Amino acid sequence: MGNYISSTKSQSREMLEEIGLSSMNELYGQVPGHLLLHNNLDIPEGRAEMEVYDMLKKTADKNHIFPVIFRGAGAYRHYIPAIVDTVVSKETFLTAYTPYQAEISQGILQSIFEYQTMICELTGMSASNASVYDGATAAAEAVAMCRERKRTKALISAAAHPDVIETIRTYCWSAGTGMELIPVKDGKTDLSALKNMLDETTACVYIGSPNYFGMLEEVEEAGALIHEKGAKYIMGVNPIAASILKTPRECGADIAVGEGQPLGMHLGFGGPYLGFMAATKAMTRKLPGRIVGETFDSRGNRAYVLTLQAREQHIRREKASSNICSNQALCAMTAAVYMAVMGPEGMQEAAYQCMSKAHYLADELEKAGFSLKYTGEFFHEFVTESPVDVKMLMEHLEQNGILGGLPVENGILWCTTEMNRKEDMDRLIHLIREVANNGTTI
């Protein structure tokens, strides 16, 4: 029914005539005849726009939107300032391609250049690329940057996000890079174990801080150990936390990566999100993907272009540093608009609120009998044990419009952001007590 073809039937006939054909079928003369489908695909008939809208609205209604969320674990519900969606919905930003033609793409190029600058400021690193697919692929690409002829093994903290670990594992298996997990002790990367695992074949070490359990890692000590053995240090960071925590540069990291979703992107059932990557000056030319640089034009104006392309697949083919060609340009712009409108003070305010609320909730949960599993400092996530049946608890919360923390091994991983009001947390505690008092203690 619906399609977006502009030419009318009579125009199409004229065009066919012009090329000397009498029917549309003749366009496919090169295709072996018995392979042609003749419109017998098992797909429903097309629909008018209004029908499609109704249909997908019904599908959307089958999902449950939780008004209150205490679950993070890699995807965080933050407040998205109104201007963010307004800017990134602009038709031209939406429909443009990769900015190969710099003369008519200065808008996209400058927005990426500004994004790169912000990521450098946030991480303290020297250079950022134009972004990659998400936090997990950013970590996997960072590992690939570090491989050297004699250094072929990556050590990954077992306290990293499971999807980060799994994605690195897949990429390493694929490329023939060794990978070992560094054990966890009291919710953090076990540095004495790391010390024993490091050797001359270690290419790099990945540690996320805050880690999957929300804990702040001993990031500087780790950096010193790693560099002592000549390996590269990849640090995973949360961009909101990064606005108040010691920067990867201050911790000695060679590469900083992270999931950029908290910077203005909707939860969207897991994507599109944003992988950010930044490196020291020494590692800049090993960064994968697009990078925008400043130069000047034939008239002496400041201009932005895609640069250092000698690293990339369309020039280098099998010798490229990665096969990646697209970035997540619109998501990078989302992050840049978010940071621009929040400003340094707003970013840090969001971070302090996340952290403060998590500590309020942790205290209240402890009072309700949910003891904290680990002893160190945490940012906006933490793990508790549960004195009540977790499944029953989650169901009770769900009936009351709350998505509880994520059930993890022997406990619950809770998360708060600036979106979690005190009254919601108090209501959560009240509901938890209800479950506990109903005799469901295990």
Next chain:
Amino acid sequence: MELLFEKSVTGRKSHILPECDVALVKPSVQFQRVQELNLPELSENDVSRHYSALERRTYGVNNGFYPLGSCTMKYNPRINEVTASMPGFTEIHPLQPDHTVQGCLEVLSSAEKYLCEITGMDAMTFQPAAGAHGELTGIMLFKKYHEANGDTRRTKIIVPDSAHGTNPATAVMAGMTVVNIKSGEDGCVDLAKLRAAAGDDTAGLMLTNPNTLGIFEKDILEITKIVHEAGGLVYYDGANLNAIMGVVRPGDMGFDCVHLNLHKTFSTPHGGGGPGSGAVGCKSFLAKYLPKPHIVTEGATLKQVYDCPDSIGKVKSFYGNFLVVLRALTYIHTLGREGIAEGAAHAVLNANYLMKKLSTCYHVVNKGICMHEFVLTMEKEAKESHVTAMDIAKALLDKGIHPPTVYFPLIIPEALMIEPTETEGKEMLDQAAEIFISIYQEAMKDPERIHQKPETTVIGRPDEVNAARNPILRG
């Protein structure tokens, strides 16, 4: 124009968050940031005007003709944006329990069903975020398959020299070595060379069909047979599927695995370079190796299954670029069975019509009917008059047309690769043909003048050599 940072005024800000309603907690000193957080300080009005100015310095499909070869810059229907903005999709946490995300799982499951039908595959994953990511996932499936068969010496991937650069780069990321084979005189796969290259070390062949010259590989059944008989698998690079969607299926041509660029063929917007979606489909014998989780139907409900012992693992967080998949599904619902094939046929018609018009003046590489795209070469003009493919591209900028892909495919010197897509009407093609031809004629009359182009854009030709030699990568 000024950078956001240059517009910053100390103390200026927007008021977005309310005051914190619990006691303030800060990290202890050892964890605190030392370096000042130097982000721009702006009002919301500053931000709004800044991005409006950037929008004016950007060119999208909404601005005009965008015949960028191999990129399928078709119109991006706005209903796709509306469905992808429904809170019932945007506000869903990826780790909600299955019974609260039945709508999202239905989207993934329906998209899998329809796209498998269109490609002739049996199963599909949406985890890959882009075409290149899909390629990597597909070649990983091949690797896993050969490993499972104990066939570990199969480490070579055959790639025609007309292929996209991502193909060889992908093979290397998957720990394979690349065997490039030279295309035949007609720009198609040279069967003799393929036979010579295929052997007991062949993991697979990566192929685009129609190829990057816009030619349908007429020997496709023989090509896939040669590789299969050597024990290898055949990978379909879906970049050019728009020519044949709904008309003929990669699965029926003998391909074992495909990736789709949902941001090309299925009309989701390119967003200035992403986010896209590189869905990967495969035949049933490869399905168990797909990334996890997989969605299954259990009675009336959909469920995610993580227990996939043979899976290659994950290639990305969660389930891929879900909202992009949703846009593509919206498009499939709109077009339906007939609309999909009709779109492909009109893409081919438009390409042939424009090719015919341009052939009166330009040297067209294609012989006979092309598919969705065709290639011009400026080899002769470059040699004789120093008018290059790049010159033509830059002159088009002044005329409000986005230039074709230049200098690709690599096997054609001074190439201009043109893909009009089905969503352009006859008037646009007529007008574009006139512009292309007038540029050519002017260039031949006055070759010096064209080197100065573009003249009306916000910047002139940028110095790319300087950008690479003296990299300034931040403000």
